[in-house]
Structure formats: structure tokens, C-alpha cells
Amino acid sequence: MKKNEQTKFLLAILFLLFLIIFLLIYSIYFINTELIKHLRIPQWQRILIVYSFTLLAILNLYTVKNLFSALSTLKTTQIYKDNIKSLDNFINILRAQRHEFNNHLQIIWGLICVGKYDDAVRYIEQISENLKCTSKFYGLGCAELSALIFAKSSLAKKYDINFEFHYNVDFSNLKFDSMDLINICGNLIDNAFYYAKCSLSKYVVLEINDTGSQVEISITNSGSYIDDCKKEKIFELGYSTKNSTGLGLFIVKSTVEKYGGQIEVFSEYKSQDKYEKEGYTTFKVTLPKKI
Structure with a gap:
């Protein structure tokens, strides 16, 4: 689920929650008005209405809590997936460096054998600079x-x-x-x-x-x-x-x-x-x- 879709979904749930709470408050007010009293609706029915809306409000609160918990888990799972990908890339880089290391040693050995000491030093310094990007981790x-x-x-x-x-x-x-x-x-x-x-x-x-x-x-x-x-x-x-x-x-x-x-x-x-x-x-x- 994309971030914009997550935001819209959360807003919809929150709107539903507030609507239920509003209906609960309104029902409490409505069943105690003179109109309802004149209609002679039994007390137990009025109490049932209040308890019904109260239960709905509690269930909605529980749903919203679980929703945020699920989104938190989703966020953490995505971090894990990204980290696995990063770890794979990191391992591949280390493998490539190990493979190249033998080639570097052969080049350095060859430069020393033909007396190109200054070139060997410069080559070693170049390798060292390139390795700094990953070695610091x-x-x-x-x-x-x-x-x-x-x-x-x-x-x-x-x-x-x-x-x-x-x-x-x-x-x-x-x-x-x-x-x-x-x-x-x-x-x-x-x-x-x-x-x-x-x-x-x-x-x-x-x-x-x-x-x-x-x-x-x-x-x-x-x-x-x-x-x-x-x-x-x-x-x-x-x-x-x-x-x-x-x-x-x-x-x-x-x-x-x-x-x-x-x-x-x-x-x-x-x-x-x-x-x-x-x-x-x-x-x-x-x-x-x-x-």
C-alpha cells in the first residue's frame, strides 16, 4: 500500500470513528428528549441503544489501534526488505574487491620486478583511496x-x-x-x-x-x-x-x-x-x- 493510499485509509477510519462517537452522543441526547418520552419507548430499549453505540465506539477504537499497529509492522517489514537488499549489495561489493585484489597484487609485483617503484607506490595509493569508501564501514x-x-x-x-x-x-x-x-x-x-x-x-x-x-x-x-x-x-x-x-x-x-x-x-x-x-x-x- 502506497503512502498516499495509507493516509486516505487512515482518514477514512478516523472519520468513521468520529461518526460513531457523534451518533453515540446524539443518541444519548435524543432518547432523553420529551418527544421520545411522549412516544413511551420502553426504558430498556433506550438503554440498549446507548449500549449498542457505546460498543460500536469501543470496537472502532480497537480497530484503529490495530490498524496503526499493522502499519507499524508493515513499515518495519519494508525496512527489513530494504536492508536485505543493501546487505546483498554490500556483500557483492566485498566479493568484487576480493576478486580484484589478486589482480592488484600481480600488477604491484610486476611494477616492482621491473624497477618501477614510484609507479608501484602511486598504484598502491590509488587502490587505498578507492577502498576508503567501503573500508570505513x-x-x-x-x-x-x-x-x-x-x-x-x-x-x-x-x-x-x-x-x-x-x-x-x-x-x-x-x-x-x-x-x-x-x-x-x-x-x-x-x-x-x-x-x-x-x-x-x-x-x-x-x-x-x-x-x-x-x-x-x-x-x-x-x-x-x-x-x-x-x-x-x-x-x-x-x-x-x-x-x-x-x-x-x-x-x-x-x-x-x-x-x-x-x-x-x-x-x-x-x-x-x-x-x-x-x-x-x-x-x-x-x-x-x-x-
Whole structure:
């Protein structure tokens, strides 16, 4: 189901819910009017009407709750599918690099054998520069997260976004579910890219650090400013400023709370020049290591 279709479906369900509630309130008022009393409708029938509409209202509330839960699951499933695709691409790149490595060794060996030492050095430097694009993701200790961030870095090039990634953490020794890390980082990166790609500086920086007792994930993007009064509202189920389902940040907060962590939002305007200012927003997630 597409985002626009999801939004229309949700609006239809909410409209039905409000209609049922309105009918419930109206029925309570109507059965107590003088007209109904003169018609001498038995009390038990009036009570039955009220209870019937009350039951319908409760059932609709339950339906809406399950609907949002289903959409949340659908969103998470889509993230998993995207991550599997990213992981496949990442593995294929590593396989290709391993295949090319033997060729590189033969070329370097040949240059050394014929005395072309300077050419061998330049060739090694060229290989090293080309490997930097993927090697910086190796040390995370979570192949799924490495694949996700690598895929997002490729997407950043497509949107001409200056995407920086820094980390000081090894997830291989930490008790975090890889899918939870993907839920957090994937949604935050997508949210950051959405605003950065239309901004002046097109800037996004992701940092993941092990501080000893906890893991901190922070992402800063240009192109957005969030008022203080909206910093809590953006995590509410269904709330969105992007014509979407409003599930992304809700999933992030729910996942963070699962680990007893916290998420904070910092937003400010930074002057680009004398006449223009651009908004910058940072989401900072703190996850305790002892879970």
C-alpha cells in the first residue's frame, strides 16, 4: 500500500470513528428528549441503544489501534526488505574487491620486478583511496548496519548530500538486536535526507560512539528547524510533516524505549551569510549497554 493510499485509509477510519462517537452522543441526547418520552419507548430499549453505540465506539477504537499497529509492522517489514537488499549489495561489493585484489597484487609485483617503484607506490595509493569508501564501514561489528549505512551513503551521492559518518563502537560485543539498530538508524537517516536534499548546504552527519556505559547515536541535518512545542509531538503515532504515515519517528522512540534509552532533539538556526539563515536539527539517541 502506497503512502498516499495509507493516509486516505487512515482518514477514512478516523472519520468513521468520529461518526460513531457523534451518533453515540446524539443518541444519548435524543432518547432523553420529551418527544421520545411522549412516544413511551420502553426504558430498556433506550438503554440498549446507548449500549449498542457505546460498543460500536469501543470496537472502532480497537480497530484503529490495530490498524496503526499493522502499519507499524508493515513499515518495519519494508525496512527489513530494504536492508536485505543493501546487505546483498554490500556483500557483492566485498566479493568484487576480493576478486580484484589478486589482480592488484600481480600488477604491484610486476611494477616492482621491473624497477618501477614510484609507479608501484602511486598504484598502491590509488587502490587505498578507492577502498576508503567501503573500508570505513567494516569496524562496526554489525554487518546489517554496515550494509544499511553503506547503502545510504550511495543514496546521499544521488541527492548530492554531503554525508559524513564517524564511529567509535564495536557492536559485535554488545547485546543489541541488529534489526533494532536498523530501525533507529534507518528512520533517522531517511528523515535527515528528506530535509537535507532540499537545503542550501545539503549536509548530514551521523555519529555512533561507545561512551563506556552507553552507546550514543546522533544525526544532524541541514534544512529543518523544529519548534520546542513540537519536539514531543513529532514522536506521536500518525504525526507527520512530510505527507507520510507518521510512523518513522514513532518506531524510533518505541525501539529506544525498549532498551530503556532516551531520545533528544536539538534544533537551531545557523547563519549561512549576512542575509540568510538555515535550520539544523540533531536527534541524539542514548542506549544503555547493560540491558
